């Protein structure tokens with residue numbers, strides 16, 4: 001199961017934009033850390049055969065989040081005032097002890 005230097009494994013190459021054969025050029029804890037594309041010979045971190053999210057997907061996620069925040073806006077925080085419209089700080093009587 002452990003990868004070894006020089007092993008040929010599949011991975012996604014961003015330059016070739018597809019899964020290609022890669023040689024393991026760096027190992028981390030017995031797993032491929034860096035690989036080299038056998039088609040274009042570019043080195044990159046091993047990405048477990050996962051394609052990175054495309055710009056289109058990122059844009060879509062952005063829109064989705066924007067819609068979500070529009071549907072559920074954060075609750076408004078009204079200014080705290082006493083019954084007669086005077087802010088609490090001003091209404092507080094000076095010198096009074098804080099006893100129950």
Ligand SMILES: [Zn+2]
Nearest residue numbers: 013016037040
């Ligand atoms: Zn490539």
